Amino acid sequence: MYKSLRLKPSLALNPMSRRYLATKPQNSLPAAYYRGGTSRAVFFQQNDLPKDKEHWAPIFRNVIGSPDPYGRQLDGLGGGLSSLSKVCVVGPSTHQDADVDYTFISLGIKNNDVDYSSNCGNMSSAVGPFAYDSKLFSPDGDSASVRIHNTNTGKIIHSSFPVVDGEAASSGDFAIDGVAGTAARVQLDFINPAGSVTGKLLPTGNVVDVFDGVTATCIDVGNPCVFIQAHGLGVQANLTPDEITTHPDLLVRLDSIRRQAGVKMGIADTLESVPGSVPKICLVGTPSTDARDVKQEQTPAKVDLLARALSVGQPHKAVPITVALALAAAARVEGSTVDGVVSKDQVDSAGITIGHASGNLMVGANFADSGELTSATVFRTARRLFEGRIFWKND
Structure with a gap:
C-alpha cells in the first residue's frame, strides 16, 4: 500500500502565505493593437505615457513580453518574431509640415534591446488610421490624408486611406501578399526619404x-x-x-x-x-x-x-x-x-x-531631373484589432 503524501505546513501552497501576499497589482494604460502591412504593434498615445522617455523602456518590454529566454513572448503581446515585437507611439505634431508625431520602437525578443534607431514602413501604414480612430486628427469627408512626422528619422510620410462612420475603413478589395483576405488600401508617400539616418543616399560615398x-x-x-x-x-x-x-x-x-x-x-x-x-x-x-x-x-x-x-x-x-x-x-x-x-x-x-x-x-521611386530622390510610394493595408487598456506586471 502506498502512503498518502502530506506536505509540511511550510511547504504547502497556501494562498494566504507570504509568497502570495507579496504580489503587487498590475499596471495599466490605454492602448490599442493594430496590424500594419505584414507586422503588428501595440499603439500608445504619447500623452498617456510618462513625460520622461527614460521610463518608457520598462513599460514596452513588459507589454511585449521581453526578454523571453524561450523566444515566444507568451507573457506579453509579442509573437516571437521581429515583425511582431514592436511598439508605436503617436502624439501631437512637433513638425510644421505634419499633423502627428510617430515614434517606432523595435524590441529584442530574448534580450533587453529597446531600439529607437529606425522606422518601420509596415507599421507606418497603421499610424494614420490610429490617429484618425483616436481623434488625434479628424478631417471631414469619406477619406483622410494624414501627414506623419517620423521622429526616428525626421522624415515626413503622407498616409491616405478611406474612412467610414467616424473610423478608418477596414473593409475593401485590396490585398497584400503575406496577409490573408482583403482590406481597405492605405497609400504611403515617403517624402524625400533619402538619408533617413545618415543624411545621404549613398552613405559610404560609393555605389559599391x-x-x-x-x-x-x-x-x-x-x-x-x-x-x-x-x-x-x-x-x-x-x-x-x-x-x-x-x-x-x-x-x-x-x-x-x-x-x-x-x-x-x-x-x-x-x-x-x-x-x-x-x-x-x-x-x-x-x-x-x-x-x-x-x-x-x-x-x-x-x-x-x-x-x-x-x-x-x-x-x-x-x-x-x-x-x-x-x-x-x-x-x-x-x-x-x-x-x-x-x-x-x-x-x-x-x-x-x-x-x-x-x-x-x-x-x-520618383527622382527629380537633378537626380534627387523626391518621394517613394507603396500601398499597404492596416486594421485596428483591439483597443482598451493594456496590463503589465510590476518588476
Whole structure:
C-alpha cells in the first residue's frame, strides 16, 4: 500500500502565505493593437505615457513580453518574431509640415534591446488610421490624408486611406501578399526619404563597397540598407526563411557584412555597437525559372527581382517596407548591386515589383531631373484589432 503524501505546513501552497501576499497589482494604460502591412504593434498615445522617455523602456518590454529566454513572448503581446515585437507611439505634431508625431520602437525578443534607431514602413501604414480612430486628427469627408512626422528619422510620410462612420475603413478589395483576405488600401508617400539616418543616399560615398570579399551597395532610403547579390554568397535568391535560418553559416556571414557596413555608413563607431535594427541587409537576385519562383512569385515574368531581407537578425517572412523603398531607389542607381539583377523590362512602369518570401510587392521611386530622390510610394493595408487598456506586471 502506498502512503498518502502530506506536505509540511511550510511547504504547502497556501494562498494566504507570504509568497502570495507579496504580489503587487498590475499596471495599466490605454492602448490599442493594430496590424500594419505584414507586422503588428501595440499603439500608445504619447500623452498617456510618462513625460520622461527614460521610463518608457520598462513599460514596452513588459507589454511585449521581453526578454523571453524561450523566444515566444507568451507573457506579453509579442509573437516571437521581429515583425511582431514592436511598439508605436503617436502624439501631437512637433513638425510644421505634419499633423502627428510617430515614434517606432523595435524590441529584442530574448534580450533587453529597446531600439529607437529606425522606422518601420509596415507599421507606418497603421499610424494614420490610429490617429484618425483616436481623434488625434479628424478631417471631414469619406477619406483622410494624414501627414506623419517620423521622429526616428525626421522624415515626413503622407498616409491616405478611406474612412467610414467616424473610423478608418477596414473593409475593401485590396490585398497584400503575406496577409490573408482583403482590406481597405492605405497609400504611403515617403517624402524625400533619402538619408533617413545618415543624411545621404549613398552613405559610404560609393555605389559599391566590398566586405568580407563580397560586393555590396549601401543605401539609405527609409532606413539604411545593405544589398548583396545572392550569388556573391554562393546561394540562390529564392531561399525560404527556414532555409536561410538553417544554412550552416549564412546568417553569420550576413551579420558580419551588416556590421562592417554599419560602421562604414557612420551608423556606429565599432562593430559591436551597430544596432540590431539598422542597417537592414537583403539578398537580391534575378528571377529564375525555379519551380519555387513559379509558386511563390507566381511566375518569373511577374516580378522584376527577388529579395530576401533580414530584420533584427531574423529572415523576414515578407519584405520590410523600408527595404522595399531602398530597393526601388537602388534599382535606379547605375552600377549598384540591385541595378545588376533587376529586370530592365519592368512588369509595371509605375514601379519595381519585388518577389519576396510571401509573394510580390510593387514600390515606386520618383527622382527629380537633378537626380534627387523626391518621394517613394507603396500601398499597404492596416486594421485596428483591439483597443482598451493594456496590463503589465510590476518588476
